[in-house]
Amino acid sequence: MKDVPVYLFLGFLESGKTKFIQETLEDTRFNQGESTVILCCEEGIEEYDLSAFPQNNVRIESVDSEAELTSARLLEIEKKYSPDRIMCEYNGMFKMNTLLSALPENWSIAQVFFFVDSSTFITYNNNMRQLVYEKLNMADLVAFNRFDNSYDRDLFHKTVRAVSRRAEIIFEYKDGTVVPDDTVDPLPFDLDAPVVKIEDRDYAIWYQDLCEEMKKYDGKTLSLRVKALKNRNIPDAFIAGRDLMTCCVEDIRLAAVACRNPNDFAIDEGAWYNVTGKMEIRFSKAYGKKGPVLTVEKMEKTEQPEQPVATFY
Numbered sequence: 020m021k022d023v024p025v026y027l028f029l030g031f032l033e034s035g036k037t038k039f040i041q042e043t044l045e046d047t048r049f050n051q052g053e054s055t056v057i058l059c060c061e062e063g064i065e066e067y068d069l070s071a072f073p074q075n076n077v078r079i080e081s082v083d084s085e086a087e088l089t090s091a092r093l094l095e096i097e098k099k100y101s102p103d104r105i106m107c108e109y110n111g112m113f114k115m116n117t118l119l120s121a122l123p124e125n126w127s128i129a130q131v132f133f134f135v136d137s138s139t140f141i142t143y144n145n146n147m148r149q150l151v152y153e154k155l156n157m158a159d160l161v162a163f164n165r166f167d168n169s170y171d172r173d174l175f176h177k178t179v180r181a182v183s184r185r186a187e188i189i190f191e192y193k194d195g196t197v198v199p200d201d202t203v204d205p206l207p208f209d210l211d212a213p214v215v216k217i218e219d220r221d222y223a224i225w226y227q228d229l230c231e232e233m234k235k236y237d238g239k240t241l242s243l244r245v246k247a248l249k250n251r252n253i254p255d256a257f258i259a260g261r262d263l264m265t266c267c268v269e270d271i272r273l274a275a276v277a278c279r280n281p282n283d284f285a286i287d288e289g290a291w292y293n294v295t296g297k298m299e300i301r302f303s304k305a306y307g308k309k310g311p312v313l314t315v316e317k318m319e320k321t322e323q324p325e326q327p328v329a330t331f332y
Contacts, residue, residue, distance in 0.1 A: 023097065023104065023126045024128075024129035025104070025105045025107055026104065026105065027107050027157070028109060030136075031111035031136070031139070031143060037067065037108060039134065040106050041067055045073070050073055055104055056077075056080055056096060056106070057077060057078070057079045057080070057108065059081045060108060061110040062081070085112075085113045088113065090123055093122065093126065111150065111154075112150065114150075115153040130160075132160050133155065133158035133186075135164060137165050137167075137170050152182055152270075155178075156182050159186060160186065163189070164191050166190040176188060184204060184227060184231060187199070187200075216242050219324045222243065222261055222263075225243075226329070233310070234300060237299060238297070238299070239298050240295065240298075242295040243293075243294060244321060245260050245275070245291070245294055246259065246261060246290070246291050246292075247278075247289070248288060249286060250277075250305055252305060253277060253304050253305050255279075256277060256280050257280060260273055261273075261327065262327065271328060276298075278315050279296075281314065281315075291324070293319045293321045296314050296316050298311055298313050299312050299314065
């Protein structure tokens, strides 16, 4: 089976997804006759106008419920049309894992766009944080539609950056003007320092940055406060990190790195330590692949931080 790229359009009802897909497929620079299926997972006020597309190459398939979104249903669509690409208008109330677990093996996410009605963004974020978080976490582009200067751009920016530092952000004003977000996000620690000190309040930002741009930490010496945990897969080493809450209490997970212990420091399971060591990107049994490994040079037992669970707020 041929590879099928999936362009994923996220957003809640009336956020501008249909309009964007329509305008994109009307553009001959993007639509040069490729067999395209619009996988429509919600029904809004706007409808697609197939007659406006430059060629008769677009088909629409609807998925009326989250339960209907299965691998069998998607394979049925592929067999029916043999598409070159999928444009998926995803229902804002569907969980992201429903789609990701249903994707056939030869379907892959090419780009993810998250469209947001600026007038409802803060309300949705406060009341349905998990649904908003999932979308921000996947997005390559976050487009705030119907924007005006009565909204707090810094608040919108910080809300996105609390989840993702890589997503591009744009603001589309009500008159159609599009303004890219050019806010610089300096890291709250000095990566060029001889010893990079990670304060307790900055652990979540550091760990997110480490996961997104691992290579830049290769060879750096770091100092941070972490909880130590033993791992049966690496008897000559240990795991060190903190619980991290990215969204809500139900979403708390351990954000940790593998640590080599060549000096054989004594480790008390679950105790907190100030650790200094050199980071390398190398294979570790803790990951089963290459990942960040901290070779511990100095280790001192300490008290639990005032806020043991790291957050972005």
